[in-house]
Amino acid sequence: MTRVFINGIDGLLGARVAELISRDREARIVGLGRARPPAPVGRAEWFAARLSGKQFVELLRAEAIEVVVHLDFAGAERPAEDREQAVQQNVIGSMELFGACAAAGVRRIVLLSHVGVYGASALNPSMITEDRPIALATLSGLLRDFAEVEQFAMDFVARRPMLQVASLRLASLIGGWSPMVEYLTNPGPRMLVGFDPRIQLLGLDDAAEGFARAALSSVAGPFNLASDDVLRLSQAIRLAGQQPVALLEPVVELALSLGNTGVLGHWPFGPSFLRYSCVVDTQRAKCELGWAPTRSAAELIQMLRANGRLVEDRAVSEAALREFLARRS
Amino acid sequence: MSDDTSPNGRPTEAPPTEATEGLPDVVAPGPDHVGAQEAVAGPDERVPPPATAPGADERTPLADAPPPETAAPRKGARRAASPAAASGKTSRASSRKNARAPAASATGPSRAKTGGRTTQAPPAVMETPSAETEGAPGAAAETGFDAPGAETRSASASATNWFDVPVTGAAPPPGPTASAAPSAVPATSFWSERPIELATPPSAGSLYEASNAERAAGPADTLFEFEVEVRNNVAETVTSEVSEMQNMAAGLLRLVGENMRRMTDRQVERANEILRNIDLRDYLDPDFWKGIGMVLRYQIDEQVGFIKRRLNGEYSTDPFGMDxxxxxxxxxxxxxxxxxxxxxxxxxxxxxxxxxxxxxxxxxxxxxxxxxxxxxxxxxxxxxxxxxxxxxxxxxxxxxxxxxxxxxxxxxxxxxxxxxxxxxxxxxxxxxxxxxxxxxxxxxxxxxxxxxxxxxxxxxxxxxxxxxxxxxxxxxxxxxxxYPMLGNAQPIAKLLGMPYFPITPFFPWLGVFGAIxxxxxxxxxxxxxxxxxxxxxxxxxxxxxxxxxxxxxxxxxxxxxxxxxxxxxxxx
The missing domain is CATH 3.40.1130.10 (Glycerol-3-phosphate (1)-acyltransferase)
Incomplete structure (x- = not known):
């Protein structure tokens, strides 16, 4: 019997992870979100709240949680309104949760992260493996939060041998809302003149599958999850039915130094990610988690184009409708 | 030459057939030559008529316009030739031989006119027709008339060889004519100097054996005739623009003529051989062009499709980005x-x-x-x-x-x-x-x-x-x-953020070309x-x-x- 706590069940990814873990008869799932889950959550019991560190300890102890899946990051699955608040939630919230896990005797934490934590640089290998260090100093925004949390987690568990952390570094998610979807679906995605980095994507279902496997296994450390195929950024934009807008790099640098953060439009990462590729090797996840992506990046973009922003929402809506109609019987 | 092409026959098919078989023939229907040569002379329609009209229709006012000294001898010949052509009953055997002979004989008058380029021309005029007519006494008179006529023809007939073919897209000679005509300005300044040279024509013929020169010179001289005619016409034209064009056309005719004159017998033979082997009927076959059109269209579609596919992002690369x-x-x-x-x-x-x-x-x-x-x-x-x-x-x-x-x-x-x-x-x-x-x-x-x-x-x-x-x-x-790298301008390299800045004999002095x-x-x-x-x-x-x-x-x-x-x- 594995008792799993999912922090962030109010996102599409959390709901899907809960549903996948429910398939394991042995698992018991408790979910916490700030709102109603947007999709069926299987056998998971959930409630909507915003807990402090002490309340976390109380909950984890009361429910005798063994595994914590931490997906509660502002800006990952819905737009973050305020950067300061997002840091508070992402970094400080994660630190509180980690402390609570250690206090409550949680065995294992599965952490959401992003492949962007390796940074984008000419010195990165063409396919980055997990032993590449995190490039914390070069990152900004959400990626910096992920990197900081990962860094903190590594230092944290280094002194607590009873606690394991598996961080899943996901390529940009295509499914529900994600910064990359925002970039690809808004008109005029920005690029830099003369640069065309390679990108990877990841389907929401594949990501959820990775989390479910990681939650129920006992492997630790970072895992890269990404599609097997690689797209050029311009190719991805064109497959999504958009025309890229190329900006001169000095202009972008100047605008950024003058404080114009909107110059890159909806591009979710720093300008270096428009220059250099950040493509990862998923061999470790395949070997140790037995995970494999079911959808290629090209397929994902086609789905995105066909169904609009919420690709998976047809199934989601169908399930919600059935649930609503069944409530009287 | 099995099919006896009458001038009233299908005009589109007749001249190429003749050209194919290498017979600069009398019976080539006039209108076609006009058409052919017009096409040769380029888009400017004002130029060709003086060149072609004499060969086709002596009633063209332009043909009458030039001073008699040049026009006269040929006019007579043409008058004789035209009926012969019209009759369509010319003895093939004789005309076949005549085709060559007159080419030589024609040099007589034309050379005399252009300033006596060769000395031995007159005997040739006298001899050839008689030699030819021996075999066919009945046709003596006809051949006699025919001969000079055939000459004009052979000019236009060699024009059939030299010019007809290219019209359908095979050989180079008229290329310059057609293409150069529109670009009048630079060409004119060059060609306008030519009339002075006319007085002292190049003695190219003397460089070769006389007979060689003769043979090749036949059509060439006719070209010179045309040239003079065109120039005469120039003198009359009022508009400077037209006269410039005509000057240029005359110059080009002269250039082609001079080059033909320099060709040896062997070269002429070989060129004729090559042209003879081109079956022009193929080029007239609509299916041929349809086929070419289909191939071109396929090519274009393919290229456009390729670009479209690329622009839609429908391609794949390996994880390292190889495409x-x-x-x-x-x-x-x-x-x-x-x-x-x-x-x-x-x-x-x-x-x-x-x-x-x-x-x-x-x-x-x-x-x-x-x-x-x-x-x-x-x-x-x-x-x-x-x-x-x-x-x-x-x-x-x-x-x-x-x-x-x-x-x-x-x-x-x-x-x-x-x-x-x-x-x-x-x-x-x-x-x-x-x-x-x-x-x-x-x-x-x-x-x-x-x-x-x-x-x-x-x-x-x-x-x-x-x-x-x-x-x-x-x-x-x-x-x-x-790139023989003589030095490395390290300061510039540092400034540009490059690992080195090469100084070669050509770079950076020649800019982009230095990078070749x-x-x-x-x-x-x-x-x-x-x-x-x-x-x-x-x-x-x-x-x-x-x-x-x-x-x-x-x-x-x-x-x-x-x-x-x-x-x-x-x-x-």
């Missing part, structure tokens, strides 16, 4: 550089495995990394297995920071030179090419050519040992001279592979093994280079 379609696009250029520009001689390609992993280790030279491209071209073009194996060269990671260069290199299958990349590629059973000299090699000064620089720290040997890939040393000779590599002759030698499977992968961490192997590879490449340099006689 086979882009490689297919640049390959012809690389083949040109390989075969024609540098005439690369590749040896020992059997040492490159046709499948499975291998690490090519080559000397680096030549400011821009052309040597990598040529090694790849050698494997793609000349490898005995002919399986179009793509060599993945490792380039300096600095190139990944350059706009346009970075995505292009990636699309071509080149990968930043990091140890992780080398090992990964080798583990994928790719053919990897490295240049351990790196910048020290490619930015070598000319005085240091063919002296191998330090081979890094043996990172390539480590990669080969870890991936258990055989090492194939490669010696490139010839690439050092493509010199066409030296290359040789690329693939040496015997050094097996690495006798080592344990863990020995990659042993500096002694690694550095020893590095030195071994370096010495082997240096020895091969020295041997090839001794063999080489000259750079180009």
């Amino acid at each position: 086979p379609e882009v490689i297919a696009v640049v390959r012809p250029f690389l083949r040109f550089m390989y075969r024609t520009w540098w005439r690369v001689r590749a040896e020992g390609l059997e040492n490159v495995p046709s499948t499975g992993r291998a690490l090519l280790v080559a000397n680096h030279s030549g400011v821009l990394p052309w040597d990598g491209a040529m090694i790849a071209a050698a494997v793609a073009e000349d490898h005995p297995a002919q399986n179009d194996r793509i060599v993945r060269s490792l380039h300096l990671h600095w190139f990944s920071t350059l706009p346009f260069v970075a995505p292009t290199l990636a699309a071509m299958g080149q990968v930043p030179g990091l140890p992780e990349n080398a090992i990964r590629l080798l583990q994928n059973d790719e053919l990897v090419c490295v240049f351990p000299e790196g910048l020290k090699g490619v930015g070598k000064l000319y005085k240091d050519r063919y002296k191998l620089a330090r081979f890094g720290r043996g990172g390539f040997v480590q990669a080969a040992l870890r991936a258990q890939a055989p090492i194939v040393p490669v010696a490139v000779v010839g690439a050092e001279e493509i 590599p010199l066409p030296t002759r290359w040789s690329i030698t693939f040496c015997e592979p050094l097996p690495t499977d006798t080592y344990d992968p863990s020995e990659a961490d042993d500096p002694l093994t690694v550095l020893g192997l590095t030195e071994l590879v370096r010495e082997r490449i240096q020895a091969t280079i020295d041997a090839k340099l001794a063999e080489r006689k000259m750079i180009f």
Whole structure:
């Protein structure tokens, strides 16, 4: 019997992870979100709240949680309104949760992260493996939060041998809302003149599958999850039915130094990610988690184009409708 | 000539048939020649009539306009010829011979007129027709008249040979006429000087045997006649623009005529032979053009489809960004550089495995990394297995920071030179090419050519040992001279953020043109592979093994280079 706590069940990814873990008869799932889950959550019991560190300890102890899946990051699955608040939630919230896990005797934490934590640089290998260090100093925004949390987690568990952390570094998610979807679906995605980095994507279902496997296994450390195929950024934009807008790099640098953060439009990462590729090797996840992506990046973009922003929402809506109609019987 | 083409026959088909069979014939229907020559003379319709009208219709006012001294002798001939042509009953046998003879005979009057270019012309005039008419006394009178007529024809008939054909798109002579006509301004200034020269015509004919000159001169002289006619016409025209055009047309006629005059008998024969072998009926067949149209359309559709597909992002790359379609696009250029520009001689390609992993280790030279491209071209073009194996060269990671260069290199299958990349590629059973000299090699000064620089720290040997890939040393000779780098402007390089700034005899002085590599002759030698499977992968961490192997590879490449340099006689 594995008792799993999912922090962030109010996102599409959390709901899907809960549903996948429910398939394991042995698992018991408790979910916490700030709102109603947007999709069926299987056998998971959930409630909507915003807990402090002490309340976390109380909950984890009361429910005798063994595994914590931490997906509660502002800006990952819905737009973050305020950067300061997002840091508070992402970094400080994660630190509180980690402390609570250690206090409550949680065995294992599965952490959401992003492949962007390796940074984008000419010195990165063409396919980055997990032993590449995190490039914390070069990152900004959400990626910096992920990197900081990962860094903190590594230092944290280094002194607590009873606690394991598996961080899943996901390529940009295509499914529900994600910064990359925002970039690809808004008109005029920005690029830099003369640069065309390679990108990877990841389907929401594949990501959820990775989390479910990681939650129920006992492997630790970072895992890269990404599609097997690689797209050029311009190719991805064109497959999504958009025309890229190329900006001169000095202009972008100047605008950024003058404080114009909107110059890159909806591009979710720093300008270096428009220059250099950040493509990862998923061999470790395949070997140790037995995970494999079911959808290629090209397929994902086609789905995105066909169904609009919420690709998976047809199934989601169908399930919600059935649930609503069944409530009287 | 089996079908007796009457002038009233299908006009479109008649002249080519004759041209095909090489018979500058009397019976060629006039109108067609007009059409043909008009087409020849170019888009400006004001020019051709003076040139063609005499051959076709003596009633054209323009033909009457020129001073009698030139027009008279030919007019008579033409009048005689026209009925003969109209009758369509000309004796084939005689006209067949006449076709040539008059060509010679015609030189008489025309030469006299243009200032007596040859002295022996008159006898030829007298003799030829009589000789010809002997065989067919009945047709004597006819032939007599026919002969000069045939001459005008043969002018236009040789025009059939020389001009008709090109109209349907085969031979070059009229090309300049057609194309040059519109560009009047520069040409006119040149041609306007020509009338002065008219008085002292080139004595080209005297350079050759008389008969040769005669034969070739026949049509040529007719051209000169036309030229004079055109010039006379020029004198009358009021509009300067028209007269300029006509001046130019006259000049061009003269040029063509002079060149024809210089041709030897053999050359004329050969040209005729070539033209005769072209079956012009093919070109008149609508299906032929339909076929060509379909081919062109297919080509265009294909290209447009390709571009559309690219613009829609419908292509795929490997994880390193290699794009086979882009490689297919640049390959012809690389083949040109390989075969024609540098005439690369590749040896020992059997040492490159046709499948499975291998690490090519080559000397680096030549400011821009052309040597990598040529090694790849050698494997793609000349490898005995002919399986179009793509060599993945490792380039300096600095190139990944350059706009346009970075995505292009990636699309071509080149990968930043990091140890992780080398090992990964080798583990994928790719053919990897490295240049351990790196910048020290490619930015070598000319005085240091063919002296191998330090081979890094043996990172390539480590990669080969870890991936258990055989090492194939490669010696490139010839690439050092493509940009003789006399100096390295380090301050400019620093300013531009470049690793070096080459000063060659041509760069930066000639700007972009200075970047054109010199066409030296290359040789690329693939040496015997050094097996690495006798080592344990863990020995990659042993500096002694690694550095020893590095030195071994370096010495082997240096020895091969020295041997090839001794063999080489000259750079180009």
